[in-house]
Amino acid sequence: MTYFTLNAGAMTPHLEYRLRIADNALILGQRLSEWCGHAPVLEEDLALANIALDLIGQARLLLTHVGVLENKGRDEDQLAFLRNEHEYRNVTLVELPNGDFAATVLRNFLFSAFQTQLWQALQMSTDTELAAIAAKSLKEARYHQRHSGEWVIRLGDGTQESHTRSQAALDRLWPYTAELFSESPVDDAAARDGLGPAWISLQPAWSQAVLPVLEEATLKIPVPSPFRSRGKFGVHSEHFGHLLTEMQYLQRAYPGGTW
Amino acid sequence: MDQKEWPLWEVFIRSRNGLDHKHCGSVHATDARMALQAARNVFTRRQEGVSIWVVRGDHIVASDPDAKPEMFDPMEDKIYRHPTFYKLPDEVDYM
Numbered sequence A: 001m002t003y004f005t006l007n008a009g010a011m012t013p014h015l016e017y018r019l020r021i022a023d024n025a026l027i028l029g030q031r032l033s034e035w036c037g038h039a040p041v042l043e044e045d046l047a048l049a050n051i052a053l054d055l056i057g058q059a060r061l062l063l064t065h066v067g068v069l070e071n072k073g074r075d076e077d078q079l080a081f082l083r084n085e086h087e088y089r090n091v092t093l094v095e096l097p098n099g100d101f102a103a104t105v106l107r108n109f110l111f112s113a114f115q116t117q118l119w120q121a122l123q124m125s126t127d128t129e130l131a132a133i134a135a136k137s138l139k140e141a142r143y144h145q146r147h148s149g150e151w152v153i154r155l156g157d158g159t160q161e162s163h164t165r166s167q168a169a170l171d172r173l174w175p176y177t178a179e180l181f182s183e184s185p186v187d188d189a190a191a192r193d194g195l196g197p198a199w200i201s202l203q204p205a206w207s208q209a210v211l212p213v214l215e216e217a218t219l220k221i222p223v224p225s226p227f228r229s230r231g232k233f234g235v236h237s238e239h240f241g242h243l244l245t246e247m248q249y250l251q252r253a254y255p256g257g258t259w
Numbered sequence B: 001m002d003q004k005e006w007p008l009w010e011v012f013i014r015s016r017n018g019l020d021h022k023h024c025g026s027v028h029a030t031d032a033r034m035a036l037q038a039a040r041n042v043f044t045r046r047q048e049g050v051s052i053w054v055v056r057g058d059h060i061v062a063s064d065p066d067a068k069p070e071m072f073d074p075m076e077d078k079i080y081r082h083p084t085f086y087k088l089p090d091e092v093d094y095m
Helices: A013-033 A042-070 A076-081 A101-122 A128-156 A160-181 A185-192 A199-216 A238-253 B032-043 B065-075
Strands: B008-014 B021-028 B051-056
Touching: A013 A042, A013 A101, A013 A185, A013 A238, A042 A076, A042 A101, A042 A128, A042 B021, A042 B032, A076 A238, A101 A128, A101 A160, A101 A199, A128 A160, A128 A199, A128 B032, A160 A199, A185 A199, B008 B032, B021 B032, B021 B051, B032 B051
Parallel strands: none
Antiparallel strands: B008 B021, B008 B051
């Protein structure tokens, strides 16, 4: 068995760019899988599990790809399960605890609207493998966006209770969306070389997709805040370690285990 | 919504183009669009379909099970309604 030092996570900007996309999918997939067996109705239990599986599928393809490009002999399992907190590059938004059903579908909506834009742009990537993964994943993200968007509207514009919960979820989650579009040298390098878009360039299209739905849901956009989460730079919230503890348990307890 | 229970929707799925939609089960959903999504999530996870219909259960008009004797039994002795008494020309194979 191989042990990796703390610096093993250091990657080139282009690998980091791919890793951010992979980790976003991996970590939200992990969070959504927590709903399995706990959703309010069977139909939504299956829906959330389906979405979680879509995301984990995307993560597998991307992590495998990163592992090959990195050329240090790490496969998808090692990248998914044997890194330490600061080596993950997902945005903080996706690692936050699920909260209630309103918060869960709202986060899915905010994130899948972003993912839809990203996958769309990545179809033109100079990395043909990444472009192929994007083409496959775009269809999935579009469905996730539709599913969660319908729920956001119905819960926001539903009963007093569901509206209150939805607004509370939006107030809590909204500040974390800024990180999706915060500038970074990794993005600059990717955009320069045609690997993929700088995420900040996706913000107008994202807003165009998100704002009308929130409006139809009668939800109020929180006032802009200077807060910037920094998960994609490897600086995570206090919740992340707990998530990893659970997610990595099996691989750490039984290294290399297969089933 | 004033209802506590979501209405039941009957789900019909067409497995391939050219085939009929077939009843395959039901889902609970708040409205038609959510019912379509629920049906997709519950019944087409393994590529079972290319098209889905959902119909609100209470919009389906069904025959009364208690009326079975008068509805269906009279047909029992009318075997001449089956086309087995006709001689088919040889050119019409496999009818």
